[in-house]
Amino acid sequence: MSHCVMNPYLVLGVPVQADDQTIRRAYLEAIKQATPEKNPDRFKAVSEAYERIKDESSRCKYELFHQESPGASPLDTVLRHLRMAAKPKPMSMETMKEFLHTCSKM
Amino acid sequence: MKLKKAFAFFRQLGQWYSMAEAVSNSSQSGLPPSIVAAEQRAREYLAQSKWRKAREQVKPLVKLDRARFLPMLIEANMGLAREMVAKGHVAEARQVLAYLATIAPREQLVGLEVDILGRSDDSKDFLGRFATVLISPAGNLAEAERVRLADQVVLAFASLPAGHPAETSLGPQLRGIHEALQAVSRQEWDRVPELLRTIPHRSPFSHWAVFIKGLTAFHTADAERATRFFGSLPAESVPEKASRSYLLLANGTGLPLNKPRLAEAILEGACRLAIQPGVAGLLLRAEQLWQAGRHGDSYRALRNSLGQFPSDGADWLGSVSEFYFQAPYGMSFAQRGEYLDFFHDLQSRGPAKNRIEEMQMLRLFALNEGPEANSGDLRSHWEGFLSIHDQVRKSSSCFKSIAYTWLGQQLARNQGSSSFGMRLYPDRMWDAEGACDCLEKAKQLDPRNLPAHLQLVKVYETLNRKSERNRLLDEMAEQYPEEKLVLLENARGCIERKAFTKALELLERARLVDQLDPAALEMLVSTRRQLARQHFEQRRLDKARRTLEPLEGLLTDQADDLLRSRWTAWLRRGLLERLHGDVAQGQALLEQARAASPHAAAFLLFAHLSHRVYTRQADSPFLAELKAELAREPSAAWGVLLLRIIGYWDNTQDKQPLGVESGMLRKYLKAAAKAPCSRAEAKGIVELCGSEEFKDSASGFIRARLRHDPKDPLFRLFQHMLNPTWEYDPDEDRRKLQSILEEAQRRGEQEVIQKLQGLIRRLDHPPRDPLDDIDFAGPDDWEEPPDFEDGLPANLMGDVPELAEIMEMLANASESEISAFKKSRPKGMPEFVVDMLVESAKKGGLPRPFPPFPAPPPKPLPEPRPPAPRVPRRPPEENPNQGRLF
Numbered sequence: 001m002s003h004c005v006m007n008p009y010l011v012l013g014v015p016v017q018a019d020d021q022t023i024r025r026a027y028l029e030a031i032k033q034a035t036p037e038k039n040p041d042r043f044k045a046v047s048e049a050y051e052r053i054k055d056e057s058s059r060c061k062y063e064l065f066h067q068e069s070p071g072a073s074p075l076d077t078v079l080r081h082l083r084m085a086a087k088p089k090p091m092s093m094e095t096m097k098e099f100l101h102t103c104s105k106m
Numbered sequence: 107m108k109l110k111k112a113f114a115f116f117r118q119l120g121q122w123y124s125m126a127e128a129v130s131n132s133s134q135s136g137l138p139p140s141i142v143a144a145e146q147r148a149r150e151y152l153a154q155s156k157w158r159k160a161r162e163q164v165k166p167l168v169k170l171d172r173a174r175f176l177p178m179l180i181e182a183n184m185g186l187a188r189e190m191v192a193k194g195h196v197a198e199a200r201q202v203l204a205y206l207a208t209i210a211p212r213e214q215l216v217g218l219e220v221d222i223l224g225r226s227d228d229s230k231d232f233l234g235r236f237a238t239v240l241i242s243p244a245g246n247l248a249e250a251e252r253v254r255l256a257d258q259v260v261l262a263f264a265s266l267p268a269g270h271p272a273e274t275s276l277g278p279q280l281r282g283i284h285e286a287l288q289a290v291s292r293q294e295w296d297r298v299p300e301l302l303r304t305i306p307h308r309s310p311f312s313h314w315a316v317f318i319k320g321l322t323a324f325h326t327a328d329a330e331r332a333t334r335f336f337g338s339l340p341a342e343s344v345p346e347k348a349s350r351s352y353l354l355l356a357n358g359t360g361l362p363l364n365k366p367r368l369a370e371a372i373l374e375g376a377c378r379l380a381i382q383p384g385v386a387g388l389l390l391r392a393e394q395l396w397q398a399g400r401h402g403d404s405y406r407a408l409r410n411s412l413g414q415f416p417s418d419g420a421d422w423l424g425s426v427s428e429f430y431f432q433a434p435y436g437m438s439f440a441q442r443g444e445y446l447d448f449f450h451d452l453q454s455r456g457p458a459k460n461r462i463e464e465m466q467m468l469r470l471f472a473l474n475e476g477p478e479a480n481s482g483d484l485r486s487h488w489e490g491f492l493s494i495h496d497q498v499r500k501s502s503s504c505f506k507s508i509a510y511t512w513l514g515q516q517l518a519r520n521q522g523s524s525s526f527g528m529r530l531y532p533d534r535m536w537d538a539e540g541a542c543d544c545l546e547k548a549k550q551l552d553p554r555n556l557p558a559h560l561q562l563v564k565v566y567e568t569l570n571r572k573s574e575r576n577r578l579l580d581e582m583a584e585q586y587p588e589e590k591l592v593l594l595e596n597a598r599g600c601i602e603r604k605a606f607t608k609a610l611e612l613l614e615r616a617r618l619v620d621q622l623d624p625a626a627l628e629m630l631v632s633t634r635r636q637l638a639r640q641h642f643e644q645r646r647l648d649k650a651r652r653t654l655e656p657l658e659g660l661l662t663d664q665a666d667d668l669l670r671s672r673w674t675a676w677l678r679r680g681l682l683e684r685l686h687g688d689v690a691q692g693q694a695l696l697e698q699a700r701a702a703s704p705h706a707a708a709f710l711l712f713a714h715l716s717h718r719v720y721t722r723q724a725d726s727p728f729l730a731e732l733k734a735e736l737a738r739e740p741s742a743a744w745g746v747l748l749l750r751i752i753g754y755w756d757n758t759q760d761k762q763p764l765g766v767e768s769g770m771l772r773k774y775l776k777a778a779a780k781a782p783c784s785r786a787e788a789k790g791i792v793e794l795c796g797s798e799e800f801k802d803s804a805s806g807f808i809r810a811r812l813r814h815d816p817k818d819p820l821f822r823l824f825q826h827m828l829n830p831t832w833e834y835d836p837d838e839d840r841r842k843l844q845s846i847l848e849e850a851q852r853r854g855e856q857e858v859i860q861k862l863q864g865l866i867r868r869l870d871h872p873p874r875d876p877l878d879d880i881d882f883a884g885p886d887d888w889e890e891p892p893d894f895e896d897g898l899p900a901n902l903m904g905d906v907p908e909l910a911e912i913m914e915m916l917a918n919a920s921e922s923e924i925s926a927f928k929k930s931r932p933k934g935m936p937e938f939v940v941d942m943l944v945e946s947a948k949k950g951g952l953p954r955p956f957p958p959f960p961a962p963p964p965k966p967l968p969e970p971r972p973p974a975p976r977v978p979r980r981p982p983e984e985n986p987n988q989g990r991l992f
Contacts, residue, residue, distance in 0.1 A: 007428060010420055016499070060505040064512065065473070067435035070425050074404060075373075075393040078381075079358045081425035088355070088380040090325050093291045097261075099375055103347040104261055105192070106371050 004076075005068035006084050008049035013086075020055055027054075045084075141170060148178055157186035180210045184218060191221045217251040220258050250342070256310040257344040260284075279305045286318045290325070298322050317345030320352065329356040351375025363397075366390065381422055388412070401441070402448030405430050409459060418462045418498075431466040434474065446474055465494040481517055481537035485544075488513050507552030511561060514544035518565045541565050556586065563595055575599065583612075590619045590626070597629060606637035631660055631669055635678065639720070642686040650687070654679060665704040666747060668754045673702035674712060681716050705744045707735045707774075708751060711767070715755040718762050736774045742783035742807065745775050746790040753794065772803055779806035785818075792824050804828060819850035819858045840869050916947035 009016055012026040027050040034042035052066070053059045071077025082088075091099060144167055151160035160182040167175040183206050190199035199222050206215055264284045265277055282304035289297040298318060305315040320335030333356055336349035350372045354361055361369050374386035388411050395404035408415045408426065416427035434442045449467050458464035468491035475484045492509050495501050501509075518541035520534070535541060542565055548558035559582050566575035579596045586592040593616035600609035610633055616626040634657055641650030662670045680695030696713070703709035710732035717726035748771055756764055775791065783791075788807040795804035805828060811821040823846050843866050850858040919927065928940050 007420075007425060010425065015420065016418075056502065056504050057508070060502070060508045063505070064469075064509055067432065067473070069429055069432040069436055071429050073393055073396050074408070074426055074429060075361075075389055076358070077426050077429040078389060078422050079354065079376075081422045082355050082376070082380045083358065085380075085422070087325060087327050090291050090293060090321065091379060093288050095378065096287060096291055099351075099378065100261060100344055100348055102371065103375070104257060104344045106347050106368060 004071055006070050006080055008052040010084055011045050011049035023053055152181060155185060157182050157189060161186060176209065187218055188221065196222055217254055220255045252310055253313060253340045253343045260311060260314055279309050279311050283311055283314045290318060290321050295322055295326060313340050313343055313345055317349060320349060324352050324356060332356050351379060355380055401445045416463050431470055434470065461494055461498050465491055465498060481540055484516060485513065485540060503551045507548045507555045507558065510544045510548035510551065511555060511558040514541045514548060515561055517541035517544060535568060538569055556589065560591060560595060588619055590616050594626060601633055606633055606640065609633050628669055631657060639682060642682045645686065647687045668751060673699045677713055678716055681720055685720055705747065707744055708747050710735055711748055711751050719760045736770055740774050740778035740781060742778050742787035742791055745778045746787065746794060749794040768799055775803035776806055779810050785811065789820060817849050819846045819853065819855055822846045823858060823862060836869055840866060913947045916944050
């Protein structure tokens with residue numbers, strides 16, 4: 001598998017229909033939270049994602065021709081997606097108990 | 107009957123083998139062979155977790171040697187009891203435990219007892235017997251047993267009953283853990299540290315505190331801290347097992363794919379947390395199929411089980427759907443073909459599952475159409491994709507315009523039919539009309555789409571539709587008055603029409619837009635000279651001189667810049683003056699140029715070639731002097747400059763046949779190779795001797811350098827590239843390149859190392875040739891060869907460096923050798939190609955140009971042009987690196 005690149009809309013947390021302004025706002029917000037010193041990997045991912053979809057022409061080209069895969073395999077893609085997506089909420093106490101009981105039987 | 111005999115034979119064979127092994131072991135241990143064999147079998151059963159069989163095997167042995175075999179009996183019984191617990195057979199496990207209590211020390215059984223009681227409903231018994239164990243620090247529990255017991259306590263009880271002996275010390279800790287877990291589930295992050303304060307560092311529940319801290323860090327987006335906490339948990343404890351799901355989400359590690367049940371449990375935890383419960387098994391199945399190379403089956407597994415798949419949403423399903431449609435671009439050619447076949451098959455079997463699947467399949471087909479595809483298929487796939495896209499996402503006109511530009515570019519690409527390096531037809535566009543149509547559409551959809559305009563200019567130019575091209579260029583000049591590319595393109599058109607004045611105006615404007623663009627500057631200098639030459643030739647001397655005046659500011663002192671150096675400028679102007687204007691002034695300028703030129707031979711060669719171009723004659727007044735100068739002191743240093751001058755004039759618009767001059771230069775270089783020269787000079791010569799006619803000159807310098815330093819990696823590499831073996835053997839090639847690489851690494855020659863590494867990489871992964879997978883041996887693969895009614899194309903042979911060698915060989919070959927050559931020709935190569943080669947070789951030259959074939963008898967109806975023959979693939983023995991260095 002060649003270069004794996006996560007969907008730029010997902011990285012910036014904007015919908016596919018977002019306009020230039022929305023995308024720029026999301027980008028500025030994202031780099032404010034992930035500065036190059038604090039989180040260089042995230043900063044790079046955010047900057048690359050912005051470059052890909054910053055204006056209408058780039059967005060059209062991305063949608064028409066991009067050839068990068070979001071992961072190296074189906075499972076890798078799901079895990080990358082989950083790492084990139086918003087953090088999940090904690091399990092409820094009941095679910096947690098059930099989960100821990102399952103773990104004790106592993 | 108025969109079967110029984112066969113089984114008996116094999117059983118006997120097995121016994122003999124065991125006996126032989128046992129005798130061998132007994133000779134080392136001193137025990138009788140039968141006991142050693144039984145012990146060995148028992149160990150095998152233990153290793154295979156066949157506890158019952160192991161127990162039965164060891165029992166009689168214990169009677170023979172208790173000290174030696176009792177540990178094995180205990181291990182077998184412990185394993186059996188644990189297996190029973192895991193299966194929920196708690197009563198049977200208790201019986202085994204009772205037996206174990208008679209043979210094993212008490213402390214060894216604590217863990218097992220915890221397991222059994224943890225599964226039983228008798229919590230009082232559990233508490234009474236074990237909770238107190240936890241509070242006695244000097245208990246006989248091993249650390250692992252202690253952790254296991256603590257886990258069971260936490261999972262079984264939220265608090266201890268009042269009055270229990272351990273209530274005072276363990277009760278608050280247990281409550282603290284449960285309340286902290288509750289706080290985590292309610293996202294009350296501030297309360298968690300406070301609740302965990304009740305658990306001291308040495309508490310049996312301390313690892314639960316660490317787990318809860320890890321949970322807090324994970325959910326508050328501090329993946330690094332979470333990983334640190336989870337990583338410090340005791341192995342095989344319940345929190346450690348639970349943490350694997352969180353670690354999987356935090357950094358993607360910790361999924362043991364070689365243990366499917368465990369992997370599924372961990373993944374299920376992660377899915378339950380972040381996606382939805384119940385998809386872990388499906389994802390693992392899809393993953394396993396993908397890893398096994400069954401890519402289509404992997405897609406099908408998700409397609410058949412998940413209603414929403416494929417999707418284009420921003421959720422995990424959207425990502426995994428995107429993966430399946432983007433993965434082919436990273437696959438090998440063969441894998442990609444197989445995967446695309448799967449989708450073609452899916453499409454042919456029935457309607458797509460949903461619009462997204464249909465849209466993505468069409469995009470995939472269009473972007474992966476090979477060179478052998480039908481242009482109609484490409485267009486139908488791409489337009490189908492655009493149509494669904496419009497329905498699903500309401501495509502903008504910008505989107506459609508870019509899409510049609512791409513389609514136009516694809517349809518405009520060259521379809522030169524090459525065969526074994528020879529071009530059977532001149533290059534032509536794949537679908538010229540289609541290309542024009544698409545590019546026009548792209549232009550209409552978005553008039554600001556500059557690439558569509560520029561591409562359309564190129565298409566018109568290739569189709570020789572000059573008036574349409576000029577009209578478009580005028581239109582573009584109005585629409586993009588300050589666009590450099592448009593100005594340059596327009597200027598090019600003007601130069602072609604010899605409208606130099608207008609071209610100069612456009613180039614000046616392009617220069618104003620981008621002062622640093624060398625293309626604009628070079629075109630400007632060259633056009634001004636062409637205009638001046640036109641004026642000189644028309645005897646408008648003042649105008650000619652005025653045209654050249656502004657060039658003064660653009661000249662450079664770099665003598666090797668053949669376009670802008672002062673000496674070449676004076677030389678050209680001097681020649682034009684001498685030919686058309688003031689002879690004395692021209693002579694003076696020529697003298698000035700000669701004095702400023704770096705070398706007399708360079709001046710004479712440049713003057714001779716310029717004179718030839720200006721007068722369109724083969725001779726010049728400089729030729730005799732040039733010959734004498736070249737015979738004087740040949741040197742590699744000046745050879746480089748002379749080669750560059752020949753190359754420069756060979757690439758100009760007014761190029762003349764340079765056979766005589768090339769011959770003179772070859773002679774000069776042959777002599778120069780015998781004189782001492784530096785490595786850099788020899789390198790410069792070899793790099794410029796890329797064409798076939800200077801191959802011998804390059805060889806001379808390579809041989810000279812290798813005589814001086816036989817291990818020189820650069821010149822060994824040159825030699826390797828210049829003289830490829832006829833029978834190409836990639837392994838031999840790799841060995842040679844590797845040996846040169848070692849020498850280059852020893853000497854630290856970075857440039858050579860990089861080149862060699864690139865060549866070796868290309869040998870390991872040759873560039874993808876889509877034709878490789880076409881079987882030309884099949885009966886349907888060869889179509890009738892073209893009849894070449896109008897004679898063969900002039901550039902039939904293309905640039906095939908090894909062709910001269912073949913022709914030489916064929917020219918001197920006997921009939922039997924030619925017959926052998928025909929038999930050993932590459933697979934799929936038609937015999938008529940060999941016949942053509944032989945015929946041409948016997949005539950003493952390359953088949954370029956072939957005389958036209960006799961005109962065919964008139965036909966009643968005009969036959970359509972035959973379709974381009976299926977292009978045979980590159981023969982496997984062709985060296986992919988051959989000639990690339992140049």
